[in-house]
Amino acid sequence: MEKFTKNAPHLKEAWNKNAFELLILAGSRAWEAWNKGKGIEWQNIADALQIEPFNTQGGAIPRYDQKPVILGNNQLAEIDQLCIASPDQRYIKIIQCGELSQQEITALCLNLATTTKAEIVELVDSATLTLNENLSDYIQRLREQGTETAEMIAQVAQSEEITVKDKSATSEKSRAFKQWLGLDLALQRGSREIYAYNGTIWQQLDDETLEEKAVEFFEANQLLYSDVSVLRLINTLKMQLPKMTEPSPTLIYFRNGTLNRSTLLFEPIKREDFVTSHLNCDYTDQPQNTPHFNQWMDFVANGNEQKKTNILAALYAVLTNRYDWQLFLEITGDGGSGKSVFAKIATMLVGNNSTTQGRLEDMDEPRGRENFINKNLIISSEQSRYGGDGAGLKSITGGDPVNIDPKYRKPFDAVIQAIVMIVNNEATRFTERCGGIDRRRVIYHFDRVVPDEQRDPHLLAKIEQEISGIVYQLMQRFKDPMDAKRALHNQQTSAEALEVKSQTDHITEFCGYFLTSDKCDGLFIGNARMFGKERTHLYPAYLAFTGTSGIKELNLNNFAISLRQGIKQQRNEFDYNKQKTKAGVRTNIHFKDVDEFIKTFLK
Template sequence: MGASQRGEVLLARYDSDLALDGASETVHHYDGIVWRPVSDRDLKREMVAAFMEEKLPYSPHGISSAVDALKLQLPMMQPPERHLIGFSNGVFDLKACHFRAHRKSDWLLLANDVAFNSPVSGETLKDHAPQFWRWLNRATANCENKFERVLAALFMVLANRYDWQLFLEITGAGGSGKSILAEICSMLAGKGNTVSASMAALENPRERALIVGYSLIILPDQTRYVGDGSGIKAITGGDEVAIDPKHKQPYSTRIPAVVLAVNNNAMSFSDRSGGVSRRRVIFNFSEVVPENERDPLLRDKIAAELPVIIRHLLHWFVDPQAARRLLAEQQKSAEALDIKRGTDPLVDFCGYLVASHETDGLLIGNAEIVPFNPRKYLYHAYLAYMKGNNLNKPVSVTRFGMDMPGALAEYNQHYLRKKSKYGIRSNLSLNIDTAIGWMPKLARDNLPEE
């Protein structure tokens, strides 16, 4: 029996429901719901089982060649349709707005563990998912806008909208509901589709191998992260990243997953090119539930309400772009800006500036100019801000000029500069009333000198 014939025998043992992922060279088996990866080791064991059932001799080389031949025979997998959400009993088509049975040609890789059912008459979150309703209202401090934006984040996880090129970051003190939100997201994505990782894992090719094949990557209880965020930027941006699995050939692929970071302290990113900022959606849970009011069974109670929550999300966001717009609003919210100001001194410094449409503000200056005059030179004002707030390691004037456009963009402002006979002048002036707290001997009526 030739290798190709042995490959056909192996294919028949899987009812011919096999296909090959071209990027990873991994065989997948359709189980009636999704296409699940089958390792080469499992394929070899199945081939050995076929020989043993027939009481025929075999060799390791013959088994390996059968698997190699099988891969050459298989059809190539196609990317799954973005408008389909898989459940245990079928798929919900967001375009057609209806539920139908699974099809092999959907090429689904992931499905929720929950069975989708029709809603009861007059179903609402408040009446039919009261535990979730009360929890979310408390977590969002009864803010209606924030309530809707958190629902939009949950829809993003449910629909696996990694293609929106966003990632979620949940901050807040312990007991504020962050872990419950992460648990709900895990339920929406499916426990088997969720993996726990770290920021370091997103940046390391060997560790990245552990997150391939999952639709939700949770970064739980992060220690304070300081870095450029290259890994999370590449993954959420849809770029191909290097994967270096143990005992297998390295390859590159896109990781189609939503990333959810959960931490007490917000992450601090050194990248100010906008690559991280335009992808980052920050929610701050500020309402801490007192110890005596916490319900240890809350997760289980919300899990029982999951079908209602899912139906509500699908009804609420019939137009998925409505959810994306809400997340864009959250990105530009005062809450998100406050978090960024607390983790990035340059962004905070920009909060003390007033931008003009003309270059009629402070001169840029540099550290060598004497006398030191933060009322006249923008860079001197920055140095005064750093010293006045006991912050170390101010950036150089060159880096300052490179980073200011990104920092000002957080306020939807532009950084303008123009040469003048006194030096390079900016479009920025100090807000005297707010800067007085850290400015040395600043007189409110003392204007910049020419």
């Protein structure tokens, strides 16, 4: 940055050098507002702030005659060369008089960050003295980000104004448009959305806002325009903007900084992190009481410590965005059993801006996937009647690039880096039985309903106040992330998960009547014409099972394919196996109790 070469007007006045809170008039009308102490606007400000007379040897100087530091258009244009406050100044009130662009505010903050120890800096309206923006935190972040980043930000404010005419090239108009906006902009790859940095995070500028601003720009510069020229301006701007890098998958973003989930190193959020959202809480490396969360956990786990660990592992996976574990969560249970609370806590752990709702059908279609971009958590509610093969769900949880077809924009491919959570009263029905869904599926069943007299309508609000402590608890519980992954796999193979699947998948239920051996000396596969062979052949036994249960049967080919997954779900000692013999295809599957099966389904 350039060295500051001169003082801002009136900075060296005695009352400004020794002020507890320095007053700065800034904006296009700053000099007019002051008007050598005679301006009505300045006098109203001085009266409202009750500025005391300043005593000197020559007598007291009245409030109107105490010249404030003034930054008009000329001063703002050379802000990088001005000293606008003494180095030890701690409290500053910037009073906005007229127009003050975001570029100019950024340059002001940068100046104060690099030349003063200012702790409290407020930007207020000149007419009402109400707070427009508290700049204190932003200035502190600029200090923490260092000179290199600060200079990059400052380039916006130091650029010369670009003049455009109707005949100017679109590339020139788009550069002038960016300067006119006065925002720190970047383009997200893939989605090609424009984001603006607000000093903490990057916020998306939607197409409608950009089009409105483009029209304002054309009007302000007295340029001709049409719908085509407006879109051309925006698209050209996108081509010129720097590209955002992907947020680091190892970082968890809090309100007060970033936590590296691998090293547990905590650092301030930096501009170049390109953070688009963060948790609505601060990270503290200290344990905190979480009585309401603990009470909820004790209720849903019902004394089962392994289940409690497995639930915490699911919340850890959500918090740390372990989409790369290629699993999805499915929460089942009656109304009032805690499913919604679980989903709400998960939402708190990633933030509302990083959570979206979506159906399983939406995951199957390119047009339906638009809302999943830049999200860390996708909640699918009441999907028990889905009845599809889960192709989209498998692609998303598998980390595969999927096609996205947003309205009014070109389709593109992207990896959706989100945890999927399905919340149902009963388990989802999938037609896929080749194992692609089953090996990704982690089912939790909440089987206790909170009695009406014990329900707390404020429970979620209370848990939200404990979210910092919950984060600390999760990070401490799973210092080795693989402990959480092992807990999730434990939940996959739990008795409650198998029971839930048996209730909605008849193949899983059917296979529960069998076990396996190490040799293929068990039942034959058989076919549909083998009546009376239910004791020795699987497919005839299956047809008896479906006929008695009133279930639509699978054909022989699909049954044979599904059998491998169904047997695997039972966690038998030996994997399913088969071999061809002269008498037909024989398996290593045996009845647990053939007489009980025959009694139940044939008599």
